[in-house]
Amino acid sequence: MNNSSNLYWGLTAQDIPGLQLNKLKNIVEFHYSNNSIYRRLLDDSGVNPSQLTSLDQLSLLPIIDPQQLKQDKFPSFCSLPLSEITTFIETSGSTGKPKLIPVANNEASHIYKHVAQMLSVAGVGSPYTDNGRANRSIYCMFPTGPWPSSFFIQNGCEQLGPTVRADVRMPIHWHKDKLALLRPADVITYPSFLSYFYDQLKNELEFSELGIQRIVIGGEPFTEAFREKMEAAFHCKIYDIYGCGEIGVASIECSHSRATGYTHWCAPELLLEVVDPETMKPVEDGEVGTMVVTNLWRKSTPIIRYAMGDIICKTTKQCECGSSLPLVSRIKGRQDDTFCYGAANLYPDQINQAVTRAGYSDKYVLKIIDKPDEIAAELVMQLEYEGPEQQDIIANKINNQLASLSMEYKTIVRLAKFRPPIQVKCVKPGALFSQGMTKLKRIKRVSVSSEYKSS
Incomplete structure (x- = not known):
């Protein structure tokens, strides 16, 4: 052809x-x-x-x-x-x-x-x-x-x-x-x-x-x-x-x-x-x-x-x-992965850019944890990483990048501090994505009750 x-x-x-x-x-x-x-x-x-x-x-x-x-x-x-x-x-x-x-x-x-x-x-x-x-x-x-x-x-x-x-x-x-x-x-x-x-x-x-x-x-x-x-x-x-x-x-x-x-x-x-x-x-x-x-x-x-x-x-x-x-x-x-965190509308592409611009693997899962009385009360990211940096340092870099990409997020998290920043929990390489998987779903919404059951 x-x-x-x-x-x-x-x-x-x-x-x-x-x-x-x-x-x-x-x-x-x-x-x-x-x-x-x-x-x-x-x-x-x-x-x-x-x-x-x-x-x-x-x-x-x-x-x-x-x-x-x-x-x-x-x-x-x-x-x-x-x-x-x-x-x-x-x-x-x-x-x-x-x-x-x-x-x-x-x-x-x-x-x-x-x-x-x-x-x-x-x-x-x-x-x-x-x-x-x-x-x-x-x-x-x-x-x-x-x-x-x-x-x-x-x-x-x-x-x-x-x-x-x-x-x-x-x-x-x-x-x-x-x-x-x-x-x-x-x-x-x-x-x-x-x-x-x-x-x-x-x-x-x-x-x-x-x-x-x-x-x-x-x-x-x-x-x-x-x-x-x-x-x-x-x-x-x-x-x-x-x-x-x-x-x-x-x-x-x-x-x-x-x-x-x-x-x-x-x-x-x-x-x-x-x-x-x-x-x-x-x-x-x-x-x-x-x-x-x-x-x-x-x-x-x-x-x-x-x-x-x-x-x-x-x-x-x-x-x-x-x-x-x-x-x-x-x-x-x-649309169903786009979410509101406080007053900040966040897109999957922004999360992706924040992680990779900070210098980390694109193999991550961001959990949007809802509490019974509040939507998107907490953001917890599992990130495949095996290196010398501490989790709080990694989280700070990712949050800084996201704040540079979203003025709404910067206002909510960094300036007004209405919401806590993304937390990072590092996992071993291969824990989130393996050869036998079809795709990696990077954004997941969970209720606080199901989160406790799975932990």
Whole structure:
């Protein structure tokens, strides 16, 4: 799949709105005709698919709650008979109870090509040979199983070139041998796994000699400090990718993204709304809000005005790379991970930056401990660390960094002292994240009673 053109399947930016409208009308009509629950949602909202004549009318459609995809809801929210389902993918449950997502027979090949198109924005697989495929391998380092990463990324990569399905749970020496033997041009994985494998192999492999051209990471938040550390270690550029089981690959960085702070959104396949989480009304371009996404290709399950809960902003700016895909920010966190501490609204990205800027590992878990009579009464961070510094010194550095990132936090904790600062409890490396895990959930909310039970 040659990516010499920056156009997604030959589409210009001017082509995309008309394509979106046609796809929107078709997908709403399909689910209205084939899904009794969705038909009832539309009828209760007083909406008929025939009313959709412009994208401005998207807000007439009801919001779909992610709870509809929880496993105990299946198969009632499926729009196809089981005979037309090829497979199922399952979320890891890092944002709650796992979701079970069916994939239709005729969706799989489209998904693979869509993912390949998005990966090519970051240059994955290039330079291409005359037959449009890469002549060097792509190393996909994910856990094998029903996870979206295994399904979307690995199959998409195979559209671009020879792909190694490198299960992260294989022994370290297996990865060492395969990396040295195959010398992949591209590595795609989670940030946690990249950090873990670097720690395990840094004394056994000279990464600069592998000739890795780029690494693509996603599925978890990471900071610029982490990215720069890994780029120096692997001697290549690192790109951010965002996606999930419900919508596939939604956005990815290009070579200009570091300078602009924006990534490319897959507008031909996904309609994006950025809304105020309280009013569910659209915010202005450049303002932060939560994502509401409409999947324009999925017929197995209606993902229409689906409340993702991820925090993002979009812009009308154009990228210098020439891509026809519009720009959005990197994901700033999840709405359900964003929390209020006193009067300070704190985002997961701010916590991440505070820890890594202070010079510590990104392997941490921040517990928001609620007391019966007070919300977010205490913040306790478990941090993988084995070194000479005392816990109170580490905590002070992290709190100073967070205060520099959030004036609200500085006021609440440092100036007015309405709330105590984050406490740090160090644990041994490997205590929070291990090779057998899927992802590390870094922010957890617990009640004071459950905290006592677990201690």
